[in-house]
Amino acid sequence: MHFLGHVVRFIVSAIVLMIVGWIVPQFSVGGFWSALLLALVIALLGWVVEGIFGKRVSPFGRGIVGFIVSALVIYIAQFIVGGVSVTILGAVLAALVIGIIDLFIPVTPFNAAKDHK
Numbered sequence: 001m002h003f004l005g006h007v008v009r010f011i012v013s014a015i016v017l018m019i020v021g022w023i024v025p026q027f028s029v030g031g032f033w034s035a036l037l038l039a040l041v042i043a044l045l046g047w048v049v050e051g052i053f054g055k056r057v058s059p060f061g062r063g064i065v066g067f068i069v070s071a072l073v074i075y076i077a078q079f080i081v082g083g084v085s086v087t088i089l090g091a092v093l094a095a096l097v098i099g100i101i102d103l104f105i106p107v108t109p110f111n112a113a114k115d116h117k
Contacts, residue, residue, distance in 0.1 A: 030083025
């Protein structure tokens with residue numbers, strides 16, 4: 001994928017995170033730049049988790065393990081990105097909503113590193 005494609009993916013991911021922040025209680029994103037940085041951090045954390053544990057224990061994977069890892073990555077990312085506030089329940093609900101949105105718009109922070117197989 002070309003550089004512009006990655007930029008578009010992260011912009012769409014940031015918009016999705018802002019929508020999730022509006023829908024999900026206990027999950028808030030300060031603004032677009034925080035959401036864009038959050039999308040980048042989530043993708044990088046997911047890449048690290050996948051590199052350490054493999055694709056089966058990856059936020060990019062499907063199933064309950066991927067869902068739990070996604071929620072943990074979202075929760076941990078709040079400590080790296082300013083302007084983001086997430087509780088454990090908020091991270092679980094956000095992972096659920098992002099998964100549902102991913103069914104209709106297959107461009108989320110968790111798909112950002114999928115092309116690097």
